[in-house]
Amino acid sequence: MKYQITPIRKDFLIKVRESGIDDQNQPIVHLIAEGGEPCRDVLRRAVAGEELILASYCPFSKPGPFKEYGAVYVLANQSDEAISYDQILLASNSENDYFGDNLVLRAYDNEEGIYDARVVSPINAELTISEFLAHSEVKFIMARFTAYGCYALRLDRK
Numbered sequence: 001m002k003y004q005i006t007p008i009r010k011d012f013l014i015k016v017r018e019s020g021i022d023d024q025n026q027p028i029v030h031l032i033a034e035g036g037e038p039c040r041d042v043l044r045r046a047v048a049g050e051e052l053i054l055a056s057y058c059p060f061s062k063p064g065p066f067k068e069y070g071a072v073y074v075l076a077n078q079s080d081e082a083i084s085y086d087q088i089l090l091a092s093n094s095e096n097d098y099f100g101d102n103l104v105l106r107a108y109d110n111e112e113g114i115y116d117a118r119v120v121s122p123i124n125a126e127l128t129i130s131e132f133l134a135h136s137e138v139k140f141i142m143a144r145f146t147a148y149g150c151y152a153l154r155l156d157r158k
Helices: 010-018 122-133
Strands: 003-006 029-032 051-057 070-075 103-108 114-120 140-145 151-157
Touching: 010 051, 010 070, 070 151, 103 122, 114 122, 122 140
Parallel strands: none
Antiparallel strands: 003 151, 029 051, 051 070, 103 114, 103 140, 140 151
16 A cells, blocks of 8 residues: 655644744744754754754644644754655664654544554554555554654555
């Protein structure tokens, strides 16, 4: 099955960078990267010294019991970096791997209810994604970081 990473919403990036308010209408946090923070807008780890924003983000569009917000790091300033939205960034055994050792994958249906969920290693992620997308009921998949639960990305069918 083919999928595409859904970019973080542009209106969110404008709002946090220009007004300093996140998706829960609370003030964002400005910080300087220590290095290694997962930058959601560019799908890579931060480099020490980069200016970051930590904010609450909601990738859902419908109300319901599974609608949730997740903390995200984004660059404080817009970047023109080339970003690939065609495949999930999996382990390359580098300290800069976007996901690290484990991630949570959650499959959602058309009503944005959870259809299935698993904790996987990056090595098994593609297999799990394929298994989830083999079910016609699955509309999209969310990935979150295991330890802190931060929002990592959303995968939509192509």
